[in-house]
Amino acid sequence: MADIVIMGAGLGGVIMAYEMKDAMRPEDRLIVVTRDPIYHFVPSNPWVAVGWRTRESVEIDLAPTFSRRGIDFKPVPVAKIDPETSRLELEDGSSLSYDYLIVATGPELAFDEIEGFGPEAFTSSVCHIDHAEKTALTLEEFCKKPGPVITGAAQGASCYGPAYEFTFILETELRRRKIRDQVPMTFITSEPYIGHLGLDGVGDTKGLLEGALREKHIKWLTSSRVKKVESGKMIVEEIADDGSVKATKEMPFGMAMMLPAFRGIKPLRGIEGLVNPRGFVVVDKHQRNPKYQNVFAVGVCVAIPPMGPTPVPCGVPKTGFMIESMVTAAAKNIGEILRGRKPIYQGSWNAVCLADFGDTGIAFVAQPQIPPRNVNWSGSGRWVHAAKIGFEKYFIRKMRKGTSEPFYESAALNMLGIGKLKDVSTD
Structure with missing residues (x-):
């Protein structure tokens, strides 16, 4: 008998629990330890932030599902790992x-790395359901006193999709009102170009975005870092290719939503x-830590090197399908080890992303997520908005049911019709 502990119950932790339950032996014990007993569907947060969703509509009580x-x-935070x-x-x-x-904690949000940054100071966030509300x-x-809006992602951010989503969803809501x-709206990002996404683009995300x-009359600044935020004012530095400060701007705002950098x-x-130095878990191709062989990691907490040097640091996102492929590989590998065999499974790290823009959107498929790729496609249209709504309902229903069916792969097959996406490979 083995005690298998999953630390964290976000996207990676919950589907890890379902898949690990299927992969382990009947005599093994599976325990999930997490800070929050309620799971919230994070991709819905931009909708919550403009009042299009309620907290209750996107949350799942994990205790009965796991039972x-x-x-x-065990919904108790971890204080120390030995x-x-x-x-x-x-x-x-x-x-x-x-x-x-299995470490599946997600990240800590590094708002404190910028003075005046974050929901406890002068900027808003959609990273957590509390922030979105x-x-x-x-x-x-x-809206009682409209003025300039700033949205975007700060230096070191590794999650850009929600910044673009909230920008366009907010723009749609402002039109409706x-x-x-x-x-006036300005999008400020650490990316070297619009649509980089921490992935050096996917298909023509640069042109599409x-x-x-x-089209929506939104200005933008790239290769930018936030120096400081004060009430109603953001000090932003534009960085040249050589790393020098090209310009410093004081940007007034009535409302600002900026995604932060992450850390472990x-x-x-x-x-x-x-x-690694940022607190992200180092893993090998089997999702296993090289030093501590009984520790695995999946999701945003995994260390992935950046795509390459950029004037302002840009991290690599861990998208849903990529996380799901990590989970499948980790569960299968632990199952192999429990039965006296060697781990042989590797996550494909493919990406399928639906970015809702309020009444339209952009989708992309990257196989694998990190280039060079076998598939490198992006597209746009009203169908993306409809597909994102359908996927939200599908995903929450499956999570409440407690199924180990691959959520993102099924959604891709059902809604995009792009064919089978192999989630893992073998050595």
């Missing part, structure tokens, strides 16, 4: 030993051999 699958659940003794210390004073640990309240106050003509911004959560940071 139906025979998965033990990989030398294979033990977790929890914030309630208890501890938990493991034979195998607060943004919705901010929007209501803003008939106040768009009173709101630039065209969409022009506090219990992970500083463990030599387990994580």
Whole structure:
């Protein structure tokens, strides 16, 4: 019998639990440890932030779902990880030993790295359901006295899709309220060009996104870093290719929503051999940590090198299908090890993304997510908006059911008709 602990219950942690339950032996015990007992469908946050969704419509109570699958659940935050003794210390004073640990914590949001940044200061966020609800309240106050809007992603960010989504969803909402003509909008990003997305683009995301911004009269600044934020004012530096400051601008705003950089959560940071300097877990091609062989990791907490040098640091996103492929590989590999065999499975790290723009949108498929690619396609249209709504309903229904069916692959097959996406390969 082996005790298998999953640390975290976001997107990666929940589907990891379902797939691990199928891959382990009947006598093994599976335990999920997490801070929040309620899962929220993060891709819906931009809709929550403009009042198009309620919190209740996108949340899942994990305890009954896990109970139906025979998965033990402990909603207590982890205070410390000791990989030398294979033990977790929890914030309630208890501890938990493991034979195998799967880290699926997601990131810590590094708002504190910029003065005046974040929902506790002067900018809004859609990274968490709490932030999205607060943004919705901010929007209501803003609409009483419209002014300039700033959206985008700060230096070191590794998740750009939600920044573009919120920008266009907000623009749609402002048009519906008939106040768009009173709101100058600027998109500020650390990307070297619009549509880079931390992936050096996918298909013609550069052309599609630039065209969409022009069509909606949204200005933009690229290769930019936020130096400081004050009430109603953001100080932004435009960076030249050689790393020097090309220009410093004071940007007024009535409302601002900027995505932050990510880092590993506090219990992970500083463990030599387990994580990189930012606190992200180092893994091999089998999702296994090279030093601590009984530790695996999936999702946003995994360390992935940037695509290449850029004037302002840009991280690599971990999209849903990519995370799902990590999960499948990790579950299958632990299943192999439990049965006395060697791990042989590798995640494909493909990407299927639907970015909703309020009444239209952009989709892309990257196989694999990191170039060079076998498939490198992007497209746009009203069908993307409809597909994103359909996928939200499909995903939440499947999560509540507790199925181990590959969510993103099924959605791709059902809605995009692009054929089979192989989620894992073997050595």
